Amino acid sequence: MSTDATLSFEEAMEKYDPVLGFEVHVELNTKTKMFSSAPNVFGDEPNTNVNEVDLGMPGVLPVVNKTAVESSIKIGLALNCKIAESCRFARKNYFYPDTPKNFQTSQYDEPIAYDGYLDIELEDGTVFRVEIERAHMEEDAGKLTHLGGSAGRIQGAEYSLVDYNRAGVPLVEIVTKPIEGAGSRAPELAKAYVAAVREIVKNLGVSDAKMERGNVRCDANVSLRPHGRERFGIRSETKNVNSLRAVEHAVRYEIQRHAAVLDSGEPVIQETRHWHEDTRTTTSGRAKSDADDYRYFPEPDLVPVVPSREWVEELRATLPEPPAERRKRLKQDWGYSDLEFRDVVNAGVLDEIEETIAAGATASVARKWWMGEIVGRAKNADVDPGQLGVTPATIVELSKMVEAGKINNKMASAVLDGVLAGEGTPAEVVEKRGLAVVSDDGPLLEAIDAALAAQPDVAEKIRGGKVQAIGAIVGGVMKATRGQADAGRVRELILEKLGVNV
Amino acid sequence: MAAINRDDVAHLARLAHIEMSAEELDRMAGELAVIVDAVKSVSEAAGDGVPATSHPIPLSNVFREDEVGHTFTAEQALSGAPDSDADRFKVPAILDED
Numbered sequence: 001m002s003t004d005a006t007l008s009f010e011e012a013m014e015k016y017d018p019v020l021g022f023e024v025h026v027e028l029n030t031k032t033k034m035f036s037s038a039p040n041v042f043g044d045e046p047n048t049n050v051n052e053v054d055l056g057m058p059g060v061l062p063v064v065n066k067t068a069v070e071s072s073i074k075i076g077l078a079l080n081c082k083i084a085e086s087c088r089f090a091r092k093n094y095f096y097p098d099t100p101k102n103f104q105t106s107q108y109d110e111p112i113a114y115d116g117y118l119d120i121e122l123e124d125g126t127v128f129r130v131e132i133e134r135a136h137m138e139e140d141a142g143k144l145t146h147l148g149g150s151a152g153r154i155q156g157a158e159y160s161l162v163d164y165n166r167a168g169v170p171l172v173e174i175v176t177k178p179i180e181g182a183g184s185r186a187p188e189l190a191k192a193y194v195a196a197v198r199e200i201v202k203n204l205g206v207s208d209a210k211m212e213r214g215n216v217r218c219d220a221n222v223s224l225r226p227h228g229r230e231r232f233g234i235r236s237e238t239k240n241v242n243s244l245r246a247v248e249h250a251v252r253y254e255i256q257r258h259a260a261v262l263d264s265g266e267p268v269i270q271e272t273r274h275w276h277e278d279t280r281t282t283t284s285g286r287a288k289s290d291a292d293d294y295r296y297f298p299e300p301d302l303v304p305v306v307p308s309r310e311w312v313e314e315l316r317a318t319l320p321e322p323p324a325e326r327r328k329r330l331k332q333d334w335g336y337s338d339l340e341f342r343d344v345v346n347a348g349v350l351d352e353i354e355e356t357i358a359a360g361a362t363a364s365v366a367r368k369w370w371m372g373e374i375v376g377r378a379k380n381a382d383v384d385p386g387q388l389g390v391t392p393a394t395i396v397e398l399s400k401m402v403e404a405g406k407i408n409n410k411m412a413s414a415v416l417d418g419v420l421a422g423e424g425t426p427a428e429v430v431e432k433r434g435l436a437v438v439s440d441d442g443p444l445l446e447a448i449d450a451a452l453a454a455q456p457d458v459a460e461k462i463r464g465g466k467v468q469a470i471g472a473i474v475g476g477v478m479k480a481t482r483g484q485a486d487a488g489r490v491r492e493l494i495l496e497k498l499g500v501n502v
Numbered sequence: 503m504a505a506i507n508r509d510d511v512a513h514l515a516r517l518a519h520i521e522m523s524a525e526e527l528d529r530m531a532g533e534l535a536v537i538v539d540a541v542k543s544v545s546e547a548a549g550d551g552v553p554a555t556s557h558p559i560p561l562s563n564v565f566r567e568d569e570v571g572h573t574f575t576a577e578q579a580l581s582g583a584p585d586s587d588a589d590r591f592k593v594p595a596i597l598d599e600d
Binding site: 030031032036037038039045046047048049050051052055063064065066067068069086088093095096097145146148157158159160161162163164293295297298299300302303304305306 | 513556561565566567573576579587588590594596
């Protein structure tokens, strides 16, 4: 595989202005497929979630899934689109074994949703509006596994095995208008846009929105033009960029590659590119050609979808609060600083903190636990913080124990470890591990006497009014009690003992 | 007479994966033109106030509730397949990743 020349991103940006475009495919999480009653389930045994419609057998008739249409309208509304008064399906004809019908049922000239926009907030708070051209309904294709020859690659494969479980799964394809003016923030915007779409469909509850499972898939179009020129350059389309990080990297790479091509005086070839996560590069797929003549025509087996305005308004009324607005509200309610809130969002624990507060914790306690204790543990375990197994009830119980002085913060952290290790509830872990704070003054007074005797000069300073020196004595006591003393009580007892009134 | 030439027919034949001889291409170019003209006469019959339609029956919103129905077993699904392996359809490798 030859490596394409690239310019540095900075040099590419000095010379050229990038224009982006995205096609994002969202798999809906309906119970059944778009046009058949076979189940829409991921990960089942091959070719068991199929019936005669999915296999394109002669004489069968598709019937549209009402819930899929409702989900599509909801997506359109959440993307601020107009919903078509009437729309129809079309056949996109092509020969490839991922569709047993030799066509994909899609929408062509009449998408169900069109002319929308999405305001994308970049990391520093800048808001960038992305215009949505259309969102249309279609069906997913089957899954091919290429075998023989070099492992898993189509090049050199001897044959392919096809599983049609995914064939006919409802998809909504969201297409942007050309995105101009992003400049050097194009890669960041690309990632933020796909993240926003994913968040919206997840928030709507219409898709499982797991990119690693292909529930949300992105094709990224990139072209460059010299600064100041209105006409777009020739674009490439990088297919199936299937993680947020990859979207950012792929756009960045294509900008650098296009810049090198243009610098050499050659024209960019309009083509499909394939993204390679391992090398973070793209390779040429195929050039646009006759094969793209899909001979779309209206699907004769399906009648038009005519969403009444009443139906659309009913669906609009069910829409949840948009994620961006929800974030604004939560930030204000919780009183977090910009930085604190951004860290919470980036750590992906917004829902968890909200649930913990709902369970009775204060906003600052919830943040302290999730950001201070749980995020780090999740990172070590290589799972999402929400999947670590910490429930809001556990956090509330732990923080109550700390407030009541039963355990201190250090112990609370150990108790959390115990809970995660399956040792029971926080109360049970405290019991089993013998972690209760020593509150009987007797052992504490002994330890205090020992600590004062060990550091007579410090004791003298405190007597003389330098109360801030008390830390050294408290530290000695904590060490002697292996951290099980209540530091506040120790401090009180020391001052009492030395006859210092504060 | 509709303008369908031999190149148009050859193009369509290639897209549809149909192999056609030189004679067939010549003949089809003429026949298709006649067919297109015949269909065209229908649109002449419709007045200006009649919008184009892809469905002659005035029906819309024919939906199915999202309820799981019947499925095949893998064995049934593969029963008519020319070749299969590991409960999947086996097909020749085709160089195209779309």
